[in-house]
Amino acid sequence: MSKIVIVGGGIGGLAAALSVARRGHHAVVLEQADRFAEIGAGIQLAPNGIHALERLGLGDGIRDRAVHMDELRFMDGVTGRYVAGMPLGESYVQRFGNPYVVVHRADLHTLLLDACLASDAIELHSGKVATGYEQDGRQATVLLADGGRFTGDAVIGADGIRSAVRRRLVGDGDPRISGITVYRAIVPMERVPEELRWNSVAWWAGPKCHLVHYPIAGGTYLNLAASHDNGAREALAGVPVTGERVMDVFSALGEDARRLMRLGDDWRSWVLVDRDPVEYWTDGRVTLLGDAAHPMLHYVAQGACQGLEDAVVLGDLLDCGPDEIPQRLEKYNAARRDRTARIQLLARRSIELWHPVGEAAERRNALLASYAPSELHDVVAWMHGNTDFGASAPTSFEGVARPRPEVFRPQ
Ligand SMILES: Cc1cc2nc3c(=O)[nH]c(=O)nc-3n(C[C@H](O)[C@H](O)[C@H](O)COP(=O)(O)OP(=O)(O)OC[C@H]3O[C@@H](n4cnc5c(N)ncnc54)[C@H](O)[C@@H]3O)c2cc1C
Incomplete structure (x- = not known):
């Protein structure tokens, strides 16, 4: 059993704690806020996000709390005309194995938090502001603003888009x-x-x-x-x-x-x-997860889903003893980087779909209306229907061809 210190008690950090605890590790979650909570209203979860929750033992819990959607409906906001719709009924659910749902953020967070509280293998600490980390090859330590330190066999930075762990690890400045x-x-x-x-x-x-x-x-x-x-x-x-x-x-x-x-x-x-996608978000016994690793605009509604996927892949790969952790974290990074980078860039480019003006908007409408429902399902299949979350992608940087340049080129 290893001790895994997780910085951040949001959706990603709590999911990571559950995932590593299911592999027999002891998880310590450090949250800067005075209490573990999620602010904000709704969140959409595509089947891939629900599948990840299922892998954490929370599939029924989320399906019970969520509202199942009938359609992703695209309207011309100026004329009020219906342009196109992607049905989310039986054919979608059958194809992707789960429904497309919306849920209150607090409900999703509470589901994860209750599961963490129910686990003897998870310790939750609020009011702990991480400022960075250090490591010596055998262990990694989170440094706190109050001078405190938490040491474990690995550190996971799940501390969001302005991550203190990322600042030290990637050093790419402000978002x-x-x-x-x-x-x-x-x-x-x-x-x-x-x-x-x-x-x-x-x-x-x-x-x-x-x-x-x-x-x-x-x-x-x-x-x-x-x-x-x-x-x-x-x-x-x-x-x-x-x-x-x-x-x-x-x-x-x-x-x-x-x-x-x-x-x-x-x-x-x-x-x-x-942020722009980066290839490496792992340093020895320290890695990043969720928005700390690959923050994206919300336009494809995948940020939380990708954090949940990260947690599952990380937990699966940490089926190992403490000595092997650095190699496993590298594999996790390699497995997750292309999929998450593709979604980060897609979220940016999706603006081209939402915001065209005049004739460009007419062309967009004609194009969208020309798709049959099954063709719309084909378009999202790689994202919504994925159930291995990159685990079958290259699992090491050794001998792997450089990533496609356009994916990692700053925009
Ligand atoms: C408008 C909007 C709509 C969205 N809609 C969707 C959607 O429909 N579907 C979807 O899948 N995603 C959506 N997202 C994205 C989703 O909200 C995020 O990807 C997700 O919440 C990220 O979770 P996280 O745990 O990685 O990070 P966060 O939610 O940012 O959690 C980080 C946690 O770390 C804590 N923390 C930060 N710094 C420190 C520190 N130094 N020390 C200790 N703790 C720290 C924070 O207090 C917080 O609790 C949306 C985002 C936005 C902005």
Whole structure:
């Protein structure tokens, strides 16, 4: 049995703790906040994310708490016209082995937290701010802001996009500011007009902006997130903004989308950030996981799913004694880097789908409408239908051809 110290008690860190504990290791989770909790509203989970939760013993738990979606629905946000829809019913579930669901973030986090609390092999410590790490070949130590130290056989940095572990390990500075501001609110479903209460994830695409919404909390609330490509240069998080301001920003959207947005009365805004993919996020007995390793824009709804996949692959590979840990962490990195890099870059490029203007938007609509449902399933199969999470990819950097240059070239 090894002792694995995990920095960060978000979705990724807790999933990692469960995964290594299932391999017989002792996990110590260090969280900077005063308590283990998740803020924010809804989160979409594609079948690959549910499959990862299943591997952690939480498949039924998540399916019970989640709202199963019927469709990914693409609307022209200006004309209000239905453009295309990817059905998520029987043929999708059969093909990918699990449903596409939405869940309240707190519900997902609580599911993971309760499983951690129920495990004798997992220790949870709140109020522990990591500032870096050191290692000597036999052990690795997390250094804390209060002067404390936690030593183990391995350290996993699951401390999010501004990871202190990454700062030391990769050293690539602050995240990239995307120039896009997202405004979020939740609305009680009883206030939503009957004809707009869709059991779908719906996008209303407009010029340099779009609105996405879906039901959460068992269908009692509608989660709204509206993006505006406004060239923002400063990374803001959770800044309150008035409904009038939001309506002003999204004046290009048509009446149906705006009817929904008018219902929001507690809007907050974030300027989105991400990072370029990197090949290496492992250093001896220290590695990264989730947003610390491969933070991405939320436009393909895969950040948490990829953190859950990381946790499963890492746990599987840590089926070893302490001496072998450095090689296994390298294998984990090699197994996960191409898949996560591809999704990071896809999330950036997806803006080209949501935000075209004028004739380009017409061409986009015609293209999307030309796909048959099964063809839309083909498009997402590599992402939603994957069940080995890269484990069959090269498992070592030894003798592996360099990664495709376009995947790792800074954008
Ligand atoms: C608007 C938006 C919508 C999204 N929608 C989806 C979606 O639909 N589906 C999906 O799969 N993903 C989605 N994501 C992405 C998803 O939220 C993230 O990928 C996921 O939460 C990352 O989890 P994590 O545990 O890696 O990092 P985090 O959630 O950032 O957790 C990191 C944890 O580490 C702690 N921490 C940080 N620094 C330190 C330190 N120095 N010492 C100790 N602890 C520390 C933090 O307090 C936090 O608890 C979305 C993201 C955004 C912004």
